[in-house]
Amino acid sequence: QVQLVESGGGVVQPGGSLRLSCAASGFTFSSYGMHWVRQAPGKGLEWVAFIRYDGSNKYYADSVKGRFTISRDNSKNTLYLQMNSLRAEDTAVYYCAKDLPAMIVGAFDIWGQGTMVTVSS
Amino acid sequence: EIVLTQSPATLSLSPGERATLSCRASQSVSSYLAWYQQKPGQAPRLLIYDASNRATGIPARFSGSGSGTDFTLTISSLEPEDFAVYYCQQRSNWPLSFGPGTKVDIK
Numbered sequence: 001q002v003q004l005v006e007s008g009g010g011v012v013q014p015g016g017s018l019r020l021s022c023a024a025s026g027f028t029f030s031s032y033g034m035h036w037v038r039q040a041p042g043k044g045l046e047w048v049a050f051i052r053y054d055g056s057n058k059y060y061a062d063s064v065k066g067r068f069t070i071s072r073d074n075s076k077n078t079l080y081l082q083m084n085s086l087r088a089e090d091t092a093v094y095y096c097a098k099d100l101p102a103m104i105v106g107a108f109d110i111w112g113q114g115t116m117v118t119v120s121s
Numbered sequence: 122e123i124v125l126t127q128s129p130a131t132l133s134l135s136p137g138e139r140a141t142l143s144c145r146a147s148q149s150v151s152s153y154l155a156w157y158q159q160k161p162g163q164a165p166r167l168l169i170y171d172a173s174n175r176a177t178g179i180p181a182r183f184s185g186s187g188s189g190t191d192f193t194l195t196i197s198s199l200e201p202e203d204f205a206v207y208y209c210q211q212r213s214n215w216p217l218s219f220g221p222g223t224k225v226d227i228k
Binding site: 035036037044045046047050059060061062095100104106107108109111112113114 | 122153155157159164165166167170171176177209210212215216217218219220221226
């Protein structure tokens with residue numbers, strides 16, 4: 001079945017780094033744009049980053065621009081989020097999410113279960 | 122950046138009642154608006170995309186309407202499993218953005 005599984009979350013000190021992974025299965029990963037979306041504890045959803053199906057185009061939320069980098073390895077069916085210079089306000093559950101078919105970019109039909117990132121000293 | 126506002130913040134209704142949720146955009150998003158449902162401890166689920174298209178497997182009691190800046194999600198008759206938080210989200214402009222959510226709880 002179509003599935004996204006995130007990993008790599010944990011506790012990190014302010015200023016530290018972390019790399020999240022999202023393993024995809026059950027669909028042709030290389031054909032779809034992918035996103036990271038986060039949710040701080042008890043708060044709403046915040047879109048974080050997008051990467052085009054072939055990795056040729058990327059967009060970021062202003063809150064993470066210059067600190068986070070989205071990437072993908074289509075040979076491994078895996079999406080990544082490299083997070084540097086982490087701040088307390090980056091504490092959240094991070095979800096990876098897949099674009100709809102038919103090149104509909106920016107609506108997410110499949111979500112992972114999320115991985116928790118806690119930034120604290 | 123496009124800001125989405127949702128109203129009301131909380132909607133208290135009984136099973137079988139009709140729910141009407143609103144989402145307003147700070148500028149036109151054409152029809153590029155989606156609705157998601159989220160239950161506690163779960164990932165969001167796509168209900169509606171491009172204002173009025175139901176996602177795969179979504180029951181017909183969920184419907185979306187609107188264009189430009191004003192959108193509505195209607196649940197025609199609430200089932201027990203529909204009590205949750207609902208978010209709207211625009212894909213018209215980068216950065217993408219979500220509304221703050223409407224919680225539908227049991228009256």
